[in-house]
Amino acid sequence: MATHYLDFEKPIADLEAKIEELSLLSSTAGSFDSEIEGLRKKAEQLRKKTYGQLDPWMKTQVARHPQRPHFVDYVDGLFTDFTELHGDRQFGDDQAIIGGLARFRGRPVVIMGHEKGHDTATRLTHNFGMARPEGYRKAVRLMDLAEQYALPVLTFVDTAGAYPGLGAEERGQAEAIARSTERGLTLGTPSIATITGEGGSGGAIAIAAASRVLMLEHSIYSVISPEGAAGILWRDGARAKDAAMAMKITGPDLIGLKIVDRLIEEPVGGAHADREAAITRVGDVLAEELEALSGLTPAQVRQARADRFYAIGRLEKGG
Known part of the structure; x- marks a missing residue:
């Protein structure tokens, strides 16, 4: 798969293009090993520096990267x-x-998630990860x-958010989202949500x-997309960057507000740079969090979850 570079990655792209050019020349014009190694080190240093100082708009672009793990x-x-379970038993799939049943490191679990698709055909099949009411009713059935x-x-x-189409609204989109949220809050078994890309x-x-609620380092989680916020605030979707900078949609802010744990x-x-390592890291963290939640009674699970959500945005009195 060809590497997709984001706008702010252009200096890195230029270096890696030069590396590829020298690698091709090495087969016909002699060895360029030392030059290639020097450029690789420079590209790695530049990548580390760039990703160490991403602003919220840059993180939004990374969260939406088409090669990010889905x-x-x-x-x-x-x-x-994994055994996929289909349908909401009311309208369709x-x-x-x-979602469905699976084993996680030997332990039986129920899993579900948004799927955006990787190419045109799968993106259309999965509607770019924007669920209709039957998707959320399927989620309730799985819970x-x-x-x-x-x-x-x-x-x-x-x-990016639930699908806002006419058919979805006619079939009760808002009610389906509310029922799914309610079921998650009242569930008597431990649950862990991971924001892997864009949480809209x-x-x-x-x-x-x-x-x-866990979150990958370069993911975003917000009440509305930056483009949507810009359209409401300034009637100009082109000001999405300004909205992203003001919305507190990245990990450090969300940790501070107790929205993310x-x-x-x-x-x-980013996760797209080494997909296998990113997936393994998510698995390790999920295993730790599941172990911490094991042994709780249904009543304890519900109370702990309620306490967690009541604490969101709560301000502590100063000393």
């Missing part, structure tokens, strides 16, 4: 015996949210199943009302 990649990398069999629930969030609006929180470090260059 839900199907986490399923392949972290779970075994929404492939923007995929009911998890509680019935006392299984933990692991969700993976990556969506109610479409995200509908499967992120969990016991623990833990950040998961990404490889240098």
Whole structure:
């Protein structure tokens, strides 16, 4: 797969293009090993420096990177015996949210997540990760199943928001999101939500009302997209960067507001730069968090989750 470079990565792209050019020349015009090694070190240093000082708009671009791992990649990398369950038993099957039963490091779990797709065909199949009401009703059905069999629930969030189309609204989009959020809050088994890319609006929180909310280092989580906020505030979607800078949508701010519980470090260059390492790191953190939640009674799980959400945005009195 050809590497996709973001706008702010142009200096890195130029260096790596030069490395590729010298590598090709080496086969016909002699060795350029020392020059290539020097350029590789320079590119790595530049990548580390660049990703060490990303602003919120840059992180928004990284969160949306087309080569970032998606839900199907986490399923392949972290779970075994995955059995997908389809449909909401009312209208149909929404492939923007995929879910089912699986084993995580030998432990049975229920998993679900937004899937955006990797190419034109799969993006259309999965509606770019924007779920319709039947997607959220499927999520409720999966959570009911998890509680019935006392299984933990692991969700993976990556969506710009719920689908706002006419058909979705006619079938009760807002009510479906509310029911899914409510079911997550009342679930009697431990649940962990991981924001893997873009967590947008109610479409995200509908499967992120969990016991623990984790977030990859360069992901974003917000009540509205920067473009949407810019359109409302200034009637100019081109000011999305200004909105992103003001919205507190990145990890450090969300940790401070107690909206997110833990950040998961990404490889240098983002999760798309080393997909296998990023997926493995997510798995290690999920294992730690699941272990911390094990042994709780259903009442304790519900109380701990309630306490967590009541604490969001709460200001502590000064000394």
